[in-house]
Amino acid sequence: MINLFINDQKVSVQAGTTVLAAAKKLKINIPTLCNHDDLCVAGNCRVCLVEQKGARTLIASCATPVSEGMDIHTNTLKVRNARKHVVELLLSEHRSDCTKCYKNQNCELQSLANEFAFGDHILLDLVEDHKYNIDRSSPSFVKDDSKCIRCQRCVRTCSELQYISAISVANKGAHQKISSFHDRPMSHVVCTNCGQCVNRCPTGALVEKTYIDQVWDAIYDPDKHVVVQTAPAVRVALGEDLGYDPGERVTGKMVNALKQLGFSSVLDTDFSADLTIMEEGTELLVRLKKALVDGDKKISLPMFTSCSPGWIKFIEHKYPEFLPNLSTCKSPQQMFGALAKTFYAKKRNIDPSKIVSVSIMPCTAKKFEADRPEMRASGFKDVDYVLTTRELAVMIKQAGLDFRNLDAAKYDSIMGDSTGAAVIFGATGGVMEAALRTAYEIVTGREVPFGNLNITPVRGMDGVKEATIKIEGCVDAWKFLEGAELKVAIAHGLVNANKIMKLVKEGKAPYHFVEIMACPGGCIGGGGQPIPTNLQIRKNRMKAIYSEDEGMVLRKSHQNPDVIAIYKEFLDQPNSHKSHELLHTHYVERDNF
Amino acid sequence: MENKGLNKVDLIFEKIDSKEVLMKAFKMSSAEIIQSILDSGLKGRGGAGFPTGLKWKYTAAEKDPVKYIVCNADEGEPGTFKDREILDRVSNKVHGGMAIAGRAIGAKKGIVYLRGEYRYLLPKLMPELDSFHKMIKEIGYDFNIEYCMGSGAYICGEESALFESVEGKRGEPRNKPPYPTVSGVFNKPTSINNVETLVTTMMIINHGAQNFIQYGTKDSRGSKVFSISGDTPTPGIFELELGMTVQQFVNEFGDGDTKAVQVGGASGFCVPRKKFTETIIGFEGTPTGGSMKLFNSSRSMYNVLHNYLDFFTEESCGQCTPCRVGCQQLLKGVEKVKKGEAKSTYLTELMKLADSMKIAAKCGLGQSVGNAFKSIVGNFREEIIY
Numbered sequence: 001m002i003n004l005f006i007n008d009q010k011v012s013v014q015a016g017t018t019v020l021a022a023a024k025k026l027k028i029n030i031p032t033l034c035n036h037d038d039l040c041v042a043g044n045c046r047v048c049l050v051e052q053k054g055a056r057t058l059i060a061s062c063a064t065p066v067s068e069g070m071d072i073h074t075n076t077l078k079v080r081n082a083r084k085h086v087v088e089l090l091l092s093e094h095r096s097d098c099t100k101c102y103k104n105q106n107c108e109l110q111s112l113a114n115e116f117a118f119g120d121h122i123l124l125d126l127v128e129d130h131k132y133n134i135d136r137s138s139p140s141f142v143k144d145d146s147k148c149i150r151c152q153r154c155v156r157t158c159s160e161l162q163y164i165s166a167i168s169v170a171n172k173g174a175h176q177k178i179s180s181f182h183d184r185p186m187s188h189v190v191c192t193n194c195g196q197c198v199n200r201c202p203t204g205a206l207v208e209k210t211y212i213d214q215v216w217d218a219i220y221d222p223d224k225h226v227v228v229q230t231a232p233a234v235r236v237a238l239g240e241d242l243g244y245d246p247g248e249r250v251t252g253k254m255v256n257a258l259k260q261l262g263f264s265s266v267l268d269t270d271f272s273a274d275l276t277i278m279e280e281g282t283e284l285l286v287r288l289k290k291a292l293v294d295g296d297k298k299i300s301l302p303m304f305t306s307c308s309p310g311w312i313k314f315i316e317h318k319y320p321e322f323l324p325n326l327s328t329c330k331s332p333q334q335m336f337g338a339l340a341k342t343f344y345a346k347k348r349n350i351d352p353s354k355i356v357s358v359s360i361m362p363c364t365a366k367k368f369e370a371d372r373p374e375m376r377a378s379g380f381k382d383v384d385y386v387l388t389t390r391e392l393a394v395m396i397k398q399a400g401l402d403f404r405n406l407d408a409a410k411y412d413s414i415m416g417d418s419t420g421a422a423v424i425f426g427a428t429g430g431v432m433e434a435a436l437r438t439a440y441e442i443v444t445g446r447e448v449p450f451g452n453l454n455i456t457p458v459r460g461m462d463g464v465k466e467a468t469i470k471i472e473g474c475v476d477a478w479k480f481l482e483g484a485e486l487k488v489a490i491a492h493g494l495v496n497a498n499k500i501m502k503l504v505k506e507g508k509a510p511y512h513f514v515e516i517m518a519c520p521g522g523c524i525g526g527g528g529q530p531i532p533t534n535l536q537i538r539k540n541r542m543k544a545i546y547s548e549d550e551g552m553v554l555r556k557s558h559q560n561p562d563v564i565a566i567y568k569e570f571l572d573q574p575n576s577h578k579s580h581e582l583l584h585t586h587y588v589e590r591d592n593f
Numbered sequence: 594m595e596n597k598g599l600n601k602v603d604l605i606f607e608k609i610d611s612k613e614v615l616m617k618a619f620k621m622s623s624a625e626i627i628q629s630i631l632d633s634g635l636k637g638r639g640g641a642g643f644p645t646g647l648k649w650k651y652t653a654a655e656k657d658p659v660k661y662i663v664c665n666a667d668e669g670e671p672g673t674f675k676d677r678e679i680l681d682r683v684s685n686k687v688h689g690g691m692a693i694a695g696r697a698i699g700a701k702k703g704i705v706y707l708r709g710e711y712r713y714l715l716p717k718l719m720p721e722l723d724s725f726h727k728m729i730k731e732i733g734y735d736f737n738i739e740y741c742m743g744s745g746a747y748i749c750g751e752e753s754a755l756f757e758s759v760e761g762k763r764g765e766p767r768n769k770p771p772y773p774t775v776s777g778v779f780n781k782p783t784s785i786n787n788v789e790t791l792v793t794t795m796m797i798i799n800h801g802a803q804n805f806i807q808y809g810t811k812d813s814r815g816s817k818v819f820s821i822s823g824d825t826p827t828p829g830i831f832e833l834e835l836g837m838t839v840q841q842f843v844n845e846f847g848d849g850d851t852k853a854v855q856v857g858g859a860s861g862f863c864v865p866r867k868k869f870t871e872t873i874i875g876f877e878g879t880p881t882g883g884s885m886k887l888f889n890s891s892r893s894m895y896n897v898l899h900n901y902l903d904f905f906t907e908e909s910c911g912q913c914t915p916c917r918v919g920c921q922q923l924l925k926g927v928e929k930v931k932k933g934e935a936k937s938t939y940l941t942e943l944m945k946l947a948d949s950m951k952i953a954a955k956c957g958l959g960q961s962v963g964n965a966f967k968s969i970v971g972n973f974r975e976e977i978i979y
Contacts, residue, residue, distance in 0.1 A: 043955060065770065126921050174909070
């Protein structure tokens with residue numbers, strides 16, 4: 001243990017601890033900006049400077065490990081003056097049009113300005129001296145360099161968490177900026193639109209592209225029928241933007257709020273998540289049969305899940321030779337979209353051209369996904385607008401709803417039913433667990449051999465998880481799988497996806513089925529989720545997901561009454577011709593830069 | 594205050610038999626070499642002046658079997674051109690110094706990080722390196738040197754940015770600690786020394802520490818190569834004993850009308866005429882990595898300052914706030930004051946900002962912008978305003 005003094009208080013911490021963390025232990029708060037719990041130390045914003053007795057300069061507390069006998073002061077006049085200068089310098093190169101900014105009141109620079117740099121600003125405005133670029137090319141997010149403070153959180157996120165490095169530092173000195181390969185627009189680089197950078201940007205330099213106004217317009221258009229679907233991970237995070245602690249489930253209130261906002265029909269992506277399990281589970285079993293029994297060499301294994309559009313774009317850019325391994329299933333959002341303007345329209349007797357399909361997603365990549373040319377199976381744009389969890393919170397505030405005091409409401413019918421299996425799609429391992437609950441039962445006629453259906457080996461925050469399930473006592477139709485060991489793997493965060501892809505590429509991956517989610521923790525840590533994010537927040541949301549599952553009567557996808565009904569009335573059976581037409585898709589190879 | 598006066602010395606460029614000196618060095622143990630350098634009181638010749646013996650001692654103490662000796666030849670300080678001359682004329686001594694350092698710290702691998710603009714030296718340096726390697730082999734010692742080219746960024750002269758650059762990354766200073774002696778290039782214990790420092794160590798081994806300390810003062814032992822430019826009838830490279838005053842220097846190199854000397858380049862200090870006699874050139878007074886720029890009364894100190902600030906605004910890596918934005922503020926600030934768009938009292942605010950940059954910036958670059966700014970504005974305030 002290392003002993004040191006901070007503001008004359010003694011503290012003992014383990015070697016390697018930063019001064020910042022040691023201070024936190026003493027409940028001494030040191031302001032930070034470039035520092036982020038999920039990322040490596042940068043030490044470049046210089047907001048967290050403190051005074052170390054005997055040192056020539058101030059030191060960055062986030063980047064300095066403790067040493068024996070250190071004498072630190074966090075609030076001396078020297079520190080205060082330097083910190084004030086640092087914050088004022090940041091403000092001088094930042095376009096401070098706060099009242100017009102999407103991040104107004106949710107901006108870390110603004111908070112620092114409130115604390116340290118209020119009153120007269122003596123420094124000169126530098127914004128006018130730069131030719132700042134606003135990149136609106138991505139359908140998912142906007143990159144406004146005039147608000148960038150070069151903390152490089154986005155750069156670190158993109159390389160450390162996502163193994164992409166679509167953005168990096170370019171130029172030096174006054175011209176230094178965060179840029180893409182050859183300054184190309186974000187829509188034309190390796191960016192996966194995952195939005196993890198958006199989640200970590202302390203200012204308004206990276207924000208989702210909002211479609212709030214378009215959705216309001218649709219709602220108020222008497223000629224339109226606006227259906228909305230809500231993804232599983234939204235219900236366990238939305239509360240954070242509306243005054244609740246992380247991990248609070250607000251499903252019923254959210255449904256009520258959506259109804260009060262004026263959506264014609266409030267439906268659930270859970271329905272199409274269950275549908276995905278039926279389609280993808282069947283696809284897996286068919287692939288296994290063809291590969292293992294028929295010896296068909298053209299069948300690509302392992303099969304990868306295809307629910308996460310960030311992951312889809314990642315593999316399209318980075319490992320296009322493995323596109324045949326991707327399940328052809330569309331994501332639940334797009335399955336829902338395709339059915340909303342076909343099955344749902346028919347059933348409700350509504351002209352599909354009058355339907356506006358909106359989805360509430362924990363995700364920014366979903367905005368891109370909805371824009372893909374492949375996603376027009378209904379003859380229309382299957383999903384018209386994708387809003388993030390954050391955007392929904394904005395709409396709820398705009399409408400003046402007293403969210404906390406709303407009663408719980410239930411989803412509307414037709415494509416509104418849900419099971420616990422669908423809910424857990426929101427957490428890493430959830431799709432795998434849901435698929436196993438159903439596939440195992442199809443093959444053996446029995447429930448998965450895990451207590452209370454909880455397949456714990458595929459749960460949790462480990463970057464890469466593996467599990468083996470022995471298949472025994474098969475029903476006649478699946479006898480060929482008798483005794484087989486189904487090997488599965490799960491990865492979340494693209495840096496972990498890359499680990500699996502490396503194994504696959506080297507021919508060292510023994511898996512049959514792999515679930516990959518682009519974001520840390522899965523959709524609960526999605527790029528469209530409330531800010532801030534860190535491991536603890538994601539864990540709380542994950543816990544909420546699993547308790548939502550446990551609280552449900554139906555917990556297996558094949559039990560979903562709406563799913564049973566749609567196969568009976570419309571789709572016939574999983575992987576049917578109709579299913580393929582509406583619910584399956586294909587992928588494209590993209591450049592790796 | 595010790596004053597040795599102005600004495601020309603010929604140590605750095607002195608002809609020696611490299612092989613003989615190296616054989617002498619290799620007969621010494623690591624500890625003996627380090628002790629000898631410690632005894633000599635040698636401080637780094639790049640400008641920062643860290644005791645060379647200590648640097649070697651710390652690196653030698655590290656247990657890692659792989660260590661590096663890096664020669665910093667990214668001579669980028671405005672007004673410095675002595676390392677170029679040293680490499681051009683006595684590269685055998687640079688390579689030899691690296692081998693001695695390698696022996697001292699336990700490194701078998703040396704890297705010369707050569708300033709991009711000095712690429713033209715390579716056709717001459719490469720054959721010289723070959724003969725050095727041949728000679729080392731003859732002696733039966735295992736040591737190898739590689740050249741790594743810079744690409745023109747001033748910041749890559751900062752040791753940790755230099756490491757990043759060698760590793761193929763963007764040249765940005767690292768957080769310290771860990772210091773290079775613990776984790777330097779490729780995260781291995783590294784001693785990084787200036788070109789001239791390495792040559793000097795070889796001469797210390799050759800002549801003995803006791804002879805070396807005859808030169809210079811208590812705080813600034815030995816002699817130093819100066820790059821002299823500006824308003825002087827005799828610009829060029831001169832090796833002088835440390836411990837003279839700026840006045841003595843100006844007497845020798847000035848044009849009779851010197852009003853200021855910029856000691857240590859853009860990151861150094863501006864010494865005005867009224868302080869010539871009281872300022873010793875050395876670590877006890879105003880240190881320099883070699884750059885000595887003389888200005889006569891025809892020069893506008895506003896232009897001098899503007900030039901430096903322009904340089905820093907361009908050459909900051911841009912990573913940390915105080916340096917990236919601070920430089921822009923200082924530059925724009927003095928421009929506004931000059932144009933009358935800001936009050937002259939605004940200079941006082943800028944002085945405070947420069948103070949903050951000195952203690953808040955991440956590396957030596959940002960920390961030293963304030964040196965030139967404060968010494969020029971402090972001594973020539975009228976010239977900045979009017």
